[in-house]
Amino acid sequence: MRSESDRAAAMVLVVEDEVALSHVIQAYLATAGYATASARSGPEAVELARIVSPDVIILDLGLPGLDGLEVMRRIRAFSDCYVLITTARTEEVDRLIGLSAGADDYLTKPFSVRELVARVQAVLRRSRSEFEAPDRRTVRTFGDLEIDMTAHEVRLAGRPVPLTPTERGLLMTLADRPGQAFSRRQLMETVWGDGWVGDDHIVDVHIANLRRKLEETAESARYVTTVRGIGYRMGKG
Numbered sequence: 001m002r003s004e005s006d007r008a009a010a011m012v013l014v015v016e017d018e019v020a021l022s023h024v025i026q027a028y029l030a031t032a033g034y035a036t037a038s039a040r041s042g043p044e045a046v047e048l049a050r051i052v053s054p055d056v057i058i059l060d061l062g063l064p065g066l067d068g069l070e071v072m073r074r075i076r077a078f079s080d081c082y083v084l085i086t087t088a089r090t091e092e093v094d095r096l097i098g099l100s101a102g103a104d105d106y107l108t109k110p111f112s113v114r115e116l117v118a119r120v121q122a123v124l125r126r127s128r129s130e131f132e133a134p135d136r137r138t139v140r141t142f143g144d145l146e147i148d149m150t151a152h153e154v155r156l157a158g159r160p161v162p163l164t165p166t167e168r169g170l171l172m173t174l175a176d177r178p179g180q181a182f183s184r185r186q187l188m189e190t191v192w193g194d195g196w197v198g199d200d201h202i203v204d205v206h207i208a209n210l211r212r213k214l215e216e217t218a219e220s221a222r223y224v225t226t227v228r229g230i231g232y233r234m235g236k237g
Contacts, residue, residue, distance in 0.1 A: 010124055013054035014038045015045040015071065016086070017063055025058065028113045032121065042066025049075045056120050061087045061098060069101050076102040082123045082165055086111065099205040104166040105192075122193045123165070140175045142234065145214065145223055147175045156214060166191060167210045170203070174224060174234040181227040207232060 012029050016022040017040045026036045037052045039045040042065040049057065057075065061068035072083055085098040085106045095106050104123065107116055140147045144157040152168060154161040163171065169191040174182065182190075184200040207224060216222050225233050 010056075011035045011037065011052055011054045012120060013045070013048060013052060013057045015057060015063065015068070016060045017041065018060075024113055025116060028117050029120065032117050034120070040064075042068070042071045045071045046074045049079060049081075053079070054081050056082045056084065056123060058116065058120070059083055059085050059103070061085055069097060072098065072101050072103060076162075076164070080162070080164060084116075084119055084123075086116075096205060099202065100209060102164050102209075104164055105202075125193070140178070142175070142178070142223055147172060149176070161213050163210070163213060164206075166206050167213070170206055171210055171224070174232060178234040181230045181233045183231040187231065203231075 010033075012034050014022050014025050014029070014036055016025065016038070019040070022038050022040070026038060029036050037048055037054070039048050040063075042063045044065070045057075045059070045063070046066070059068050059072060063071065066074075068085060068087075072085070075081075075083070082105075083103045085095070085103045086109055087095055087098065087106065088109050095108070098106060105119060107119065138149050140149060146155045148154070149172060152172070154163055154168065154171065170187060173187060173190045184203040187203050188200055208218075211217060211221065211224055214223050216224070218226055223234065225235060227233055
């Protein structure tokens with residue numbers, strides 16, 4: 001991700017087949033100081049993501065050519081940029097599937113474009129400030145799991161674990177204070193930011209994704225443990 005001084009160059013890829021809405025979103029983003037690119041179909045979105053290397057992708061799930069979920073799966077094969085999905089209010093299942101497939105956040109249509117831009121600003125601020133304190137510049141080890149807090153790299157039994165920015169943020173937050181129980185709201189305030197408004201059970205979806213990549217389940221958790229009635233902590237209960 002780009003630094004604060006290079007904010008104007010931050011790239012947002014808008015993937016939306018409604019031309020008028022795409023133009024409005026791009027206009028608001030440009031006013032906020034971001035570079036933009038746009039795609040109208042699934043195949044075009046995947047191709048453009050390779051070319052422009054976006055910091056954030058705003059991805060509509062209902063696309064021609066390839067649906068948004070398949071677009072995200074393909075992009076996740078070569079990019080860990082933030083992905084914010086947009087979907088119709090009635091498509092709750094699609095939102096959950098989208099988060100499970102690698103999205104970091106979502107907005108339901110119709111949405112405020114100002115709120116959308118605020119979400120983009122929030123994730124870019126998060127990417128710059130995430131775990132930069134000197135006391136966090138270290139490697140944390142939990143059995144076969146190694147978390148490099150400086151390089152933002154995770155290895156399991158020596159193999160790199162590909163995580164989305166949100167999954168990595170959750171893991172590093174928990175690993176920074178092993179044994180401490182974090183509520184869902186505390187995790188949201190740390191990883192999403194205290195200005196984020198939404199259902200705190202989004203944390204559960206990302207934790208489930210994280211556990212899958214760490215080759216564990218809620219019932220056999222070696223690393224991320226559920227604390228009943230509270231939330232989660234690093235280490236066995």
